[in-house]
Amino acid sequence: MVRTTYSIEVDGNVIKGHVGVTNDGQVHYHAIPNIAFASAVEMAEKLVDAFPDDFGSPGEPGGSQPDGSHGPAHQHHD
Structure with a gap:
């Protein structure tokens, strides 16, 4: 078995x-179902x-939140 892990960050937003x-x-x-991409960059x-x-710079609307509660592709599930 080969197991890998990835950390993807865009302009400081994980x-x-x-x-x-x-x-x-x-x-x-998972946030974009039924689509496969040729690379993590794509x-x-x-x-x-x-x-x-979700992709503003830290300190701007949509930017990284200090508590990590919101960020890229953040979704609320009711």
Whole structure:
């Protein structure tokens, strides 16, 4: 078994959530279902496009929150 871990950060904002990589290298993310990306960079670009408010600079709207409670692709589940 080969097990890997990834940490993806865009302009200081850590992408949280489930990221998967298939055996052929395709990357997928639970917040954008049914789409596979050729790379983590391509996925991150799509996340910035899909969730622009989550990717401001620290201290700006959508930027990193000091307590880590909100950030890239943050979702509330009721």
